[in-house]
Amino acid sequence: QQQVKQSPQSLIVQKGGISIINCAYENTAFDYFPWYQQFPGKGPALLIAIRPDVSEKKEGRFTISFNKSAKQFSLHIMDSQPGDSATYFCAASIGGSNYKLTFGKGTLLTVNP
Amino acid sequence: DVKVTQSSRYLVKRTGEKVFLECVQDMDHENMFWYRQDPGLGLRLIYFSYDVKMKEKGDIPEGYSVSREKKERFSLILESASTNQTSMYLCASSSTGQPQHFGDGTRLSIL
Numbered sequence: 356q357q358q359v360k361q362s363p364q365s366l367i368v369q370k371g372g373i374s375i376i377n378c379a380y381e382n383t384a385f386d387y388f389p390w391y392q393q394f395p396g397k398g399p400a401l402l403i404a405i406r407p408d409v410s411e412k413k414e415g416r417f418t419i420s421f422n423k424s425a426k427q428f429s430l431h432i433m434d435s436q437p438g439d440s441a442t443y444f445c446a447a448s449i450g451g452s453n454y455k456l457t458f459g460k461g462t463l464l465t466v467n468p
Numbered sequence: 469d470v471k472v473t474q475s476s477r478y479l480v481k482r483t484g485e486k487v488f489l490e491c492v493q494d495m496d497h498e499n500m501f502w503y504r505q506d507p508g509l510g511l512r513l514i515y516f517s518y519d520v521k522m523k524e525k526g527d528i529p530e531g532y533s534v535s536r537e538k539k540e541r542f543s544l545i546l547e548s549a550s551t552n553q554t555s556m557y558l559c560a561s562s563s564t565g566q567p568q569h570f571g572d573g574t575r576l577s578i579l
Binding site: 361364396398444 | 508512571
């Protein structure tokens with residue numbers, strides 16, 4: 356049973372466009388929702404994270420939108436750049452970031468110049 | 469800067485061998501984790517540890533064991549390697565309440 360469903364599997368965006376990746380979860384006990392960015396040959400790195408007491412969090416060009424009632428959250432990348440081309444993973448955990456993370460299957464983002 | 473070091477980037481072993489994957493972190497983190505990453509499946513947690521000599525099963529522990537004799541080192545052991553354990557293995561560490569930091573992975577091939 357997949358607890359975090361991520362879509363789309365791959366995404367192609369033109370430079371300057373908006374990239375949107377969506378995730379849905381099933382377990383209402385989840386209370387921490389990070390997004391990780393992974394470049395080829397590297398491990399994932401934390402990009403941005405949100406807790407369910409806020410509906411949106413913005414860091415630079417990256418924004419998480421969170422809908423608790425729908426059990427969905429999404430990553431928006433504004434003004435997408437070729438350097439943003441990477442695989443993005445959403446995740447969820449109970450009890451904060453030091454507990455085990457349940458990951459989505461990942462989205463391969465390609466930003467064309 | 470947090471550094472999580474995995475001893476090998478690439479490893480080739482034979483079916484039935486006992487395989488050790490090593491991970492070391494330099495930030496005195498209490499928590500350490502082993503994941504495997506497969507195309508289309510994302511990252512799946514194998515085992516994690518909250519403290520020295522402590523371990524807990526993740527989502528896919530079958531065929532694996534772990535060892536944490538020192539705080540900075542967390543080893544993943546494949547008792548009798550099989551071809552379906554060919555994968556990318558990622559180690560991570562974290563301090564309580566802080567994000568997990570990942571190593572760059574070990575790509576393991578079992579022939």
